[in-house]
Amino acid sequence: MKKLSAVLLSSALLLGACGSNDDHKDNKDSSKDSDVKSELKQATKDYKSYTSKELDKFLKGTEDFVKAVKAEDMDKAKELYPKVRMYYERSEPVAEAFGDLDPKIDARLADMEEEKKADEWTGYHKVERDLYERKAITDTTKKDADQLLKDAKELHAKADTLDITPKLMLQGSVDLLNEVSTSKVSGEEEIYSHTDLYDFKANIEGAQKIYELFKPALEKKDKKLSDKLEKKFAKVNGLLDKFKTDDGYKSYEEVSKAQRKEFADAVNELGEPLSQMAKVNQ
Structure with a gap:
């Protein structure tokens, strides 16, 4: 076997020395592909670290939120509600x-009613209804808060077991935008609190983080696409910035129909090239 290996190695060296420009190009392409694979591996590692930190903050924030609910501190619970949810929305993939x-954790009542499971409804939006629509914290609210914390802890524990892949990240980035452009831009997500803009921003940040992690590899595959994505993200973020306040974002009720359409159009314009980012894994 050693002898055969030596012969094969010699032949390879000879062919390499006498190869054509096509051989040289193939070697360059192979090296490029190797670099891309290495960058994809690093991207998945970094994404796991990113989402792990976000879910750490989500769990801690949920603990604080539940503490406020159980203390019947309505103002504190309302202050925490949209900000804590941002950690979840960024790491939703x-x-x-x-x-x-x-x-x-995240179902809306309309979702549960559609599946004829309204009596099984739990999570943040159920507590949201009590805080913002019913304006009352009851014993039931406190029980719902306890269940929410239990589920947040389970998610936090299970997240460490998830195998992060480029496919999960790529699909996740598109799903984050789809959520904004379909259900969220209509105001359906935060129907009681009208804190939709916090969700929008977190979803965009989550998708943008995935793009940024893939950017080194994508620029090797398609620099023009990468540049286009950067501009589209900047446009969407610019529209969101118009509604910033000192400590967060304005109520979605203050966003006109024309402004909602402008934002939806910008998200859709971003979604098309974002879906093309899948080429980084091909």
Whole structure:
């Protein structure tokens, strides 16, 4: 076997020395592909670290939120509600990988009614209704808050077991934008609190983080696409910045129909090239 290996190695060296320009190009392409694979591996590692930190903050924020609810501190609970949810929305591609937990934490009543499971409704939006529409913290609210914290802890524990892949990240970035452009831009997500702009910003940040992690590899594959994505993200973020306040974002009720359409159009314009980012994994 050693002898055969030596012959093969010699032949390879000879062919390499006498190769054509095409051989040289193939070697360059092979090296480029190797670099891309290495960058994809690093991107998945960095994304796991990013989402892990976001879910750490989500759990801690949920603990504080539940503490405020159980103390019947309405003002504190309302202050925390949209800000804590941003950690969840940024890392939703990971949360959604656990199909049973995501709806328990994040389902809307309309979703549950559509599935004829309204009596099983739990999570942030159920507590949101009591805080913003019913304007009352009851014993039931406190029980719902306890269940929310239990589910947040389970998600936090399970997230460490998830195998992060480029496919999960790529699909996740598109799903984050789809959520904004379909259900969220209409105001359906935060129907009681009207804190939709916090969700929008977090979803955009989550998608942009995935783009930024893939950017070194994408620029090797398609520099023009990368540049286009950067401009489209800047446009969407610029529109969101118009509604910033000193400590967050304005109520979605203050956003006109024309402004909502402008934002939806910008998100859709971003979604098309974002879906093309899949070429980085091909």
